[in-house]
Structures are given as structure tokens and as C-alpha cells.
Amino acid sequence: MDLHCHLDLYQNPEKIIAEIVRRKIVVFSVTTTPSAFLKTKLMSDHAASIYTGIGLHPQIVSDRFHELDQISQYIGRADFVGEIGLDGGPEYKQSWSRQVEVFTQSIAASERVGGKVLSIHSRRATKHVLQILRDQSSASTPILHWFSGTHREMQEAIEAGCWFSVGPAMLIGNKGKALLKDMPMDRVLLETDGPFTRKSDSPYLPWDAIDICPQIIAEVWNKSQSLVVGRLANNLRTILERIRSQ
Numbered sequence: 001m002d003l004h005c006h007l008d009l010y011q012n013p014e015k016i017i018a019e020i021v022r023r024k025i026v027v028f029s030v031t032t033t034p035s036a037f038l039k040t041k042l043m044s045d046h047a048a049s050i051y052t053g054i055g056l057h058p059q060i061v062s063d064r065f066h067e068l069d070q071i072s073q074y075i076g077r078a079d080f081v082g083e084i085g086l087d088g089g090p091e092y093k094q095s096w097s098r099q100v101e102v103f104t105q106s107i108a109a110s111e112r113v114g115g116k117v118l119s120i121h122s123r124r125a126t127k128h129v130l131q132i133l134r135d136q137s138s139a140s141t142p143i144l145h146w147f148s149g150t151h152r153e154m155q156e157a158i159e160a161g162c163w164f165s166v167g168p169a170m171l172i173g174n175k176g177k178a179l180l181k182d183m184p185m186d187r188v189l190l191e192t193d194g195p196f197t198r199k200s201d202s203p204y205l206p207w208d209a210i211d212i213c214p215q216i217i218a219e220v221w222n223k224s225q226s227l228v229v230g231r232l233a234n235n236l237r238t239i240l241e242r243i244r245s246q
């Protein structure tokens with residue numbers, strides 16, 4: 001599985017999609033702007049294991065705020081919502097109030113259609129992301145992608161019902177491993193965030209998540225790799241049931 005991947009931003013999406021189909025991998029194809037949703041969905045419509053999300057990435061809200069209405073317009077055709085969220089970095093400070101509006105409106109749209117799975121960016125903004133989720137989200141299923149907050153914030157996220165998608169780039173570092181250690185086994189999923197994450201000179205590919213992560217997770221949790229793979233498969237099944245039941 002790769003539950004957070006930007007398929008449309010790879011140089012050769014068709015080739016990667018063909019390989020995903022061949023390997024029968026479940027992929028959540030996130031979009032960063034609503035105007036990219038339909039063509040991204042079309043690219044993989046023939047692939048049953050690829051799910052397409054509608055999103056508006058917080059880092060491009062200043063350029064794409066005018067596309068916000070399209071989230072409500074297309075949400076009925078989306079398998080999930082993402083990439084959405086907040087980025088509290090100083091370089092995005094100027095768009096903060098619009099980021100909050102986009103995130104809030106996206107959750108509201110999800111709630112209106114009965115609650116979708118949400119793939120959420122929360123860099124330097126966990127506190128605000130959780131506050132908005134607690135206030136606005138009840139039927140939706142939030143997955144914090146590449147969580148990078150504190151351990152205390154992670155506890156609050158767990159209490160707020162959040163899931164976590166972790167990937168090779170996050171688990172290379174000690175901070176990512178330390179966070180993983182405290183994540184509940186039944187809330188962890190895999191991702192790559194490709195092609196934004198890279199191994200030496202090439203982007204991570206969707207199958208790298210399952211090829212690389214279980215061994216690291218097994219070490220961090222002090223469990224066998226087969227137990228980890230089994231748990232991850234169960235977690236994926238739960239998330240897919242939520243997608244199908246909505």
C-alpha cells in the first residue's frame with residue numbers, strides 16, 4: 001500500500017500505474033489542486049486498487065484559493081479527500097487565514113457527504129489541525145500523513161481518532177522512529193509521499209513503502225516482520241471498508 005502518493009506529479013504516471021496494477025498495490029492518489037482532480041482520476045480509472053482524492057495543498061493555497069468551490073463540486077466523485085491540511089511554516093504565514101478556510105471548508109464538504117477518509121498535512125500546525133478536526137469532523141476519518149509534531153501532540157491526535165501514514169523518508173530519521181514507537185499498532189498505514197521524497201537520485205515509488213517499511217517498523221516495535229505486515233494489512237482493510245461504506 002501507499003496511502004499518500006502524488007501519482008500525477010511523477011514524470012511517467014502511466015508507467016507507474018501499470019506497475020501498480022501488475023503488483024496489485026493499493027494506492028491513494030492525492031491531488032494538490034482541485035483542477036487536477038478529474039484528469040488524475042481519469043488516469044487510473046481502469047485500476048481498481050487506485051483511489052483518487054480531491055485536495056488543495058496548504059502550501060499552494062495562496063495561488064489556488066479560487067479553486068476552493070471545486071472541492072464541494074467534485075467531492076461526490078472522489079474516493080477520499082487529500083491532500084488537505086495546514087502548514088504553519090513562516091513561508092506560508094501570509095496565507096494562514098485562507099489555509100484555515102480551505103481546510104475547514106474541505107472537512108465540511110466531507111461531513112456533508114457522510115464522512116470521507118482525509119489525508120492531512122500538519123507540518124508545524126498540529127495543534128490547529130487537531131482543534132479544527134475536533135470542532136468540525138465527526139463522520140470523517142483523518143489520517144495524519146508524515147506526522148512530525150511532538151509526542152504530546154501525537155497523544156492528542158490519537159485521542160482525536162487520527163490515523164497515521166508513515167513512509168521510508170520519515171522512518172529514516174530518529175525523530176520519525178521515536179514517534180512511530182508510540183503509535184498504536186492499529187492506527188498505522190504506509191505511504192511514500194512520492195515523488196516529493198527521494199532516495200539518492202530518484203523519487204520513491206509506491207511499492208517502496210511495503211518493500212522498505214515493515215522491516216523498520218518491526219525493529220522499532222520489537223515485533224516480527226510478519227506480525228507487522230499482518231497488522232498493516234488489517235489496518236488497510238479497515239480504511240478501505242470506510243471508503244466503500246460511505
Ligand code: MN
Nearest residue numbers: 004083193196
Ligand atoms: Mn504530499
